[in-house]
Amino acid sequence: MVVVRGRLDALTSPVLEKRIQELLDLGENRLALDFSELSYISSLGLRVLIMAAKNLQKVNGKLGLAALNEDIFDVFKMAGFTKVFSIHPTIEETVQFCAQ
Numbered sequence: 001m002v003v004v005r006g007r008l009d010a011l012t013s014p015v016l017e018k019r020i021q022e023l024l025d026l027g028e029n030r031l032a033l034d035f036s037e038l039s040y041i042s043s044l045g046l047r048v049l050i051m052a053a054k055n056l057q058k059v060n061g062k063l064g065l066a067a068l069n070e071d072i073f074d075v076f077k078m079a080g081f082t083k084v085f086s087i088h089p090t091i092e093e094t095v096q097f098c099a100q
């Protein structure tokens with residue numbers, strides 16, 4: 001599980017991208033991202049998530065997103081990403097999804 005805090009924007013997106021790549025390089029193929037402490041996401045943040053999903057798809061992996069606040073969920077909804085990502089209200093449900 002990776003907890004994403006604060007803002008996911010041009011300054012912080014590369015940090016998350018690097019962390020996800022490190023996990024993939026270690027052979028992780030199921031990632032649960034906890035967004036309960038995320039207050040903002042930019043298009044660059046969304047790009048990192050799309051790339052992670054594509055990389056996981058190549059290895060039959062899973063990416064689950066948890067606990068998006070209303071504003072973040074609205075961004076996903078407007079971008080049409082609620083149909084692309086598996087979004088769950090709690091981290092427990094996301095972990096369970098990833099474990100299946």
